[in-house]
Amino acid sequence: MAGRARFIGANIYRGSSYGSRHPLRVPRVSTVMDLARALGWLPDDLYLPSPRAKPAALHGFHTPEYIAALVAAETTQEVSEEVRERHHLGSHSNPVFPEMYRRPATGVGGALLAGELLREGGVIHLPGGGTHHGLPDRANGFCYLNDPVFAILSLKAHGAKRVAYVDIDAHHCDGVEAAFANDPDTLLVSTHEENRWPRTGALGDKGAGQVFNLPIPSGLGDDAMALARDAVILPAVAAFRPDAVVLQCGADALLEDPQSRLAMSGHAHLGVLRGLRPLSPRFLVLGGGGYNPWSVGRLWTAVWGELSGRDLDVPLPMRARAVLAGLDWPGQRRVKAPPEAWLSTLLDAPRPGDLPDLLRERVERLQSRLLAWV
Structure with missing residues (x-):
């Protein structure tokens, strides 16, 4: 199974x-599962149910006191001041x-399982992963646990000596950076x-x-990510020569997402994925942010399609359209009804966008660091 992508x-x-x-x-992960099916x-034969990590396993990054408080909060459905x-x-x-x-x-159980399954190489999609803000002793930014940290630890425990972690979420991966x-x-x-x-x-x-961070100005689209990919992401990963690559593929940099002001299409994310895939024998793709149910479900399904060798340009059949038509986004005012493209395609048209001098200058600074680092 090492040669086939698994979900x-x-x-x-x-x-x-x-x-x-x-x-x-x-709904997000359930949409991807339903749409892909x-x-x-x-x-x-390509689907694996994620186990649930036990509290003792979570002590590999999180403190015992925090895990005990999290378990108790679920049990009692309340917390003290x-x-x-x-x-938090x-x-x-x-x-x-x-x-x-x-x-x-x-999510952590899936990350631990992925590291084990990738011992001999392969490709895994874990859309329920990507909670990159969790800190050792507290929840942070919707993230109660930090499954990307456990994915990296599991990959290393199962033979990967050097792991490259690439994060293209609209929000910085503060918890993962704090760990590594x-x-x-x-x-x-x-x-x-x-x-x-x-x-x-x-x-x-x-x-x-x-550590290579590239803050991208608001409003930028696919060309900004393409520049980051070609000038920073791929050169850094290639120079590092990793045994494993983890890509956190948050969907909140898409134009339709309410939690950022970036303006990308799914083509930006898939371009990074395609560039990274040949650079390591082990490749794990996580989910992450994404708060518009149609855009996140479509993107992560397209990611799975790319990883499993499917044609992403085919019109969606009625069964797939029915999954998307059945989605709801309660309590929001931005979308009265989903546009036709959100029901009939996985990918919107590319959104090139501008490349301001500020972004080019930042890329050049990182390139200079890369040259010195190599």
């Missing part, structure tokens, strides 16, 4: 929500909800919208020398 999913994402007012009230792209202050549970961003431990622990900034055997490359929460990921961050 790790779970039914806990179906109907699980952070609450009726939270950005993560929308409606297209005939997800046969049983002390727990809220210390561990029960806040607006990280609310108490029925699956608040089991859901993120399933000083690890010379982990390369961290992040593109993210400048001045967007958590407002980390400065251009000048270096860690032990293998």
Whole structure:
């Protein structure tokens, strides 16, 4: 099976929500599973149910005190003021909800399984992963646990000595950088919208020398990501010569997403994916941000289609259209009804966008660092 792409999913994402007012009230992973199956792209032999990580396994990055507080909060469905202050549970961003431990622990379980399955090489899509903000002792930015950290640790435990982590979410991967900034055997490359929460990921961050952050000005489209890919991401990963690549493929840099002001299409994300795939024998693609149910479901299904060798340009059959037509986005005012393209295609037309001098100057600075680093 090492030569075939595999998909790790779970039914806990179906109907699980952070609450009726939270950005993560929308279906995401379940949409990808349903849409891929409606297209005939997800046969049983390529699908693996994600296990749930046990509390002891989570102590590999998170503190025992925090994990105990998270489990207790799910059990009692309440937190004390002390727990809220210390561990950021029960806040607006990280609310108490029925699956608040089991859901993120399933994402970590999938990440641990992926590292094990990739021991001999291969490709895995884990759309339930990508919660890159979680910190050792507290929830952070909708992320209760940090499954990308566990994915990297699992890959290393199963034979990968050097791991390249590339993050193209609209938000900087502060939790992953905190974990590995000083690890010379982990390369961290992040593109993210400048001045967007958590407002980390400065251009000048270096860690032990293998941290490359590129803040992208608001409003930019596919050409900005193509420049980042060709001038920074691929040269850095190629020079690092990793045994494994992890791509966090957050969908919130898409134009339709309400949580950023970038203006990309899915072609930007797929361009990075295609460039990275040949650079390592082990390739793991995670989900991440994405808060418009149609755009995130379509993009991550297209990612799976690309990884599994499908034709992304075919019109969607009626079964697939029915999945998209059945989506809901409660409590928002931006979209009265989904446009026809959101129901009939996986990818919107490319959105080239501008390349301002500021972005070019930042890229040149990172290129200079790359030359010195190599």
